Amino acid sequence: MPEPIRPTDPYALDVALIARTPDWPDPGSLEFVWHGGAYIDVRPADAETATTVINGWDYERGRPTIRVTIAGLRARVAAWLDEVGADEA
Numbered sequence: 001m002p003e004p005i006r007p008t009d010p011y012a013l014d015v016a017l018i019a020r021t022p023d024w025p026d027p028g029s030l031e032f033v034w035h036g037g038a039y040i041d042v043r044p045a046d047a048e049t050a051t052t053v054i055n056g057w058d059y060e061r062g063r064p065t066i067r068v069t070i071a072g073l074r075a076r077v078a079a080w081l082d083e084v085g086a087d088e089a
Contacts, residue, residue: 017073032077036068040076054080 019032025045033050034040038057041050056076058065066072 017068017070019070019074019077032073034073036064040073040080 017034017036021029023029024031027045029045031043031045032040032054033043034056038055039053040056042052042054043050054076056064056066064072066076
């Protein structure tokens, strides 16, 4: 398990990066919240807490596997949706 993100870590974000499925906030749509750490929280539009997470951490290198940008988050989310199938997410 990676160390918790501390404010001095180069990957810690002052604000969360948020990506949403195009149908947001319709029922069944998803929100993806990432603070630059090990996991991207995945939560339905009507939920306040994550129902699952996407691993975004390279444990061997001790850093994120994605770019710490909204484009990096969107690319990882798109890949995850392809992996699990958008209907099953």
